[in-house]
Amino acid sequence: AQKITQTQPGMFVQEKEAVTLDCTYDTSDPSYGLFWYKQPSSGEMIFLIYQGSYDQQNATEGRYSLNFQKARKSANLVISASQLGDSAMYFCAMSPHNTDKLIFGTGTRLQVFP
Amino acid sequence: DTGVSQDPRHKITKRGQNVTFRCDPISEHNRLYWYRQTLGQGPEFLTYFQNEAQLEKSRLLSDRFSAERPKGSFSTLEIQRTEQGDSAMYLCASSLAVGLEQYFGPGTRLTVT
Numbered sequence: 001a002q003k004i005t006q007t008q009p010g011m012f013v014q015e016k017e018a019v020t021l022d023c024t025y026d027t028s029d030p031s032y033g034l035f036w037y038k039q040p041s042s043g044e045m046i047f048l049i050y051q052g053s054y055d056q057q058n059a060t061e062g063r064y065s066l067n068f069q070k071a072r073k074s075a076n077l078v079i080s081a082s083q084l085g086d087s088a089m090y091f092c093a094m095s096p097h098n099t100d101k102l103i104f105g106t107g108t109r110l111q112v113f114p
Numbered sequence: 115d116t117g118v119s120q121d122p123r124h125k126i127t128k129r130g131q132n133v134t135f136r137c138d139p140i141s142e143h144n145r146l147y148w149y150r151q152t153l154g155q156g157p158e159f160l161t162y163f164q165n166e167a168q169l170e171k172s173r174l175l176s177d178r179f180s181a182e183r184p185k186g187s188f189s190t191l192e193i194q195r196t197e198q199g200d201s202a203m204y205l206c207a208s209s210l211a212v213g214l215e216q217y218f219g220p221g222t223r224l225t226v227t
Contacts, residue, residue, distance in 0.1 A: 004156075033213050043203060045157070045218035052213075091156050100145060100212050101170065104156030 002027045004092050004105035011110050013082045020067070021077045021108045023092030029053075031097040034075040036066065039089040039107070048090075051075060082112045116140075118219035120206050126225045127196055134192045135222045139208030146189050147216060148181055149205040150174065157205055163189060196226045 003026040013019040025034065036048040051059045051066045059066040067076040079086060089109050093102040119138045127133050139146045144165050149157035160179070161171045165186035175181075178196075183189040193200055203223050207216035 035215060037218075042220070043223070044220045045205065045207070047215045047217060050215055093156070095213055098212065099170075100147065100162045100164075100209075101159035101172075102147075102149075102157070102216060103159070106154070106156055 002029075002094065002096055002103055004094050004103055006092055006105035006108050008108045009106075011108055013079075013110065013112055015082055015084060015112055015114050017082055018078060018080045019082055019110065021079070021090050021092075021110065023075045023077065023105060025073050025075060025092075025094050027073075027094065027096055029097040033095040034066070034068070035093040035095065035102065036064070036075075036077045037091045037093060037104075038086075039091060041088070045091070049077070079110075084112050084114065086110060087112045118206055118208055118217055120204075120219040120222050122222055123220060124223050124225075126227065129198060129226055130195055132192065132194045133196060133224065134190055135204055135206075135224075136188060136190050137206030137219060138188045139206070140217060143208035143210055143217075144186065145209045145211070145216075146183055147207040147209075148189070148191050149207065151203040151205055151221070152201075160191075193224075196224075198226050200224060201226045 032053045034051045038046045049061045065078045089107045091107045092105045147162040148160040151157040163183040178194045203221045205221045207218045209216045
């Protein structure tokens, strides 16, 4: 079965520090996409970063980078230089090959403190 | 680029009533998706459209649920004979093509009393 697992219900990080949010996935498809979304308390899902299964390099987008380890089926999100505005729920998601739907994990609540 | 919009943002209804939600995708996006999110969970896929064609429906979408995208632009999601278990956030998203990132609207929070 295709599944996303996020084992950290909550994480704390001090402002300006880096934090890693864990994500593992399960699929037998050779081709898939991996996504991270941020959901602030307002409720809107905000796209952060994408990694394709055949991409050789880890994706980066500003302060966000995706630590993609294909053999371990992990796609951890690294946020560098945390800011108070980073406090939110973070969801890892997978798009299996040639399907449009996203399969989401249960999310990790990140709290950034001064 | 105005983003994905949804209306209403909140809806409170009594059990047994019908409700309809609207989603307006980003204008050049031909793919439109509906998800449902309950408290403490990630969004769950309900259905999606490519232009006006509904291409996939989840088993979560019971016979009481129907979605349309009549002219390949906005979409509506109707729930008939609502039940308390339908209480959730209903999220709409759109994208340019398969496999690309999906952009989400602010959601419609439904409460069934």
